[in-house]
Amino acid sequence: MHPRIVRITKDPELNMFVNADVYHKPNCPQILELRPDNCIFFGNAEYTMEQLLGRLEEQRTPVKFLLLDFESIAFIDMSGVDELFGLLDELKARRVEMAFVIRSSARKEGA
Numbered sequence: 001m002h003p004r005i006v007r008i009t010k011d012p013e014l015n016m017f018v019n020a021d022v023y024h025k026p027n028c029p030q031i032l033e034l035r036p037d038n039c040i041f042f043g044n045a046e047y048t049m050e051q052l053l054g055r056l057e058e059q060r061t062p063v064k065f066l067l068l069d070f071e072s073i074a075f076i077d078m079s080g081v082d083e084l085f086g087l088l089d090e091l092k093a094r095r096v097e098m099a100f101v102i103r104s105s106a107r108k109e110g111a
Contacts, residue, residue: 002047009033041079046083049084065096
C-alpha cells in the first residue's frame with residue numbers, strides 16, 4: 001500500500017543507476033530522479049503523489065526537472081493516472097518540468 005520512493009542517480013564508478021540515499025551519491029542539483037517501487041492504484045495513488053512532492057521539497061537547491069523512473073511500476077490504474085495529472089499541475093505551479101523513464105526489456109525481432 002505504501003510504495004517506497006527511491007532517489008536514484010548514476011554512479012560514475014559503477015556505471016549504473018543506484019539508490020542515491022543508500023550509497024550517499026549526489027545527483028544533479030537541478031534534476032531529481034525518483035523511482036516509485038510498487039504499483040500505483042486507487043489504494044495508494046494519493047499517498048504516492050504526496051511522497052513524490054515530499055521528496056521534491058527535501059531538496060536544498062531549486063529543482064527544474066522531476067524525472068520519474070517507472071521501471072518498477074507494473075500497473076497503474078485510472079486513479080493513479082488522475083493523481084499524476086494533479087502532480088503535473090502542482091509541478092507546473094512550481095515551475096518544475098516532469099518527464100518519465102520507462103525502460104523495456106523486450107527486444108524487437110531481428111535486433
